[in-house]
Amino acid sequence: QKEVEQDPGPLSVPEGAIVSLNCTYSNSAFQYFMWYRQYSRKGPELLMYTYSSGNKEDGRFTAQVDKSSKYISLFIRDSQPSDSATYLCAMTMNRDDKIIFGKGTRLHILP
């Protein structure tokens, strides 16, 4: 079983829809969870950072962690064409440990 699994997509949704992106993981020791957004031909940029279980909201973005199910989600409300990118989940056991990245989900928001 891979440490972090993420559907590669592509996922195409109409503008204005709610987008749900997900990752599952196998290591119950992971405590820090991140979402990165990567536009085409650019480096990834940190979008959301959460510790342990629960929700974190930032504008149109909500990150959700369910440690009991080993499942994390990123929700995008009122999706815009500018949200079209690859979204990578990432996680680590502690602040000074190596990050494990998912392979990314390609998202297309259709105008």
Added chain:
Amino acid sequence: DVKVTQSSRYLVKRTGEKVFLECVQDMDHENMFWYRQDPGLGLRLIYFSYDVKMKEKGDIPEGYSVSREKKERFSLILESASTNQTSMYLCASSLSLNEQFFGPGTRLTVL
């Protein structure tokens, strides 16, 4: 804002050439990283450094070496480039090993 810059956006080299990829960060971060990113394989850690003159192997160090003579600069060296090293190379820096900030990437083609 953290700024991580990479010396080239696109690079074309021939098999057997020695290749230098340079990365500079301006936020006085202790940690710096080199990844490669390939379709279907995601981000893979090549080397990282947690201090000047210190280096640690990542998941795929074979065929690469690194140099960190100054805190702000981290170089990736391909001693003898091969076609299987054609890839997108991403540099990142961070204060802790998570919350990494990425550069724009160098797309290297080895002919």
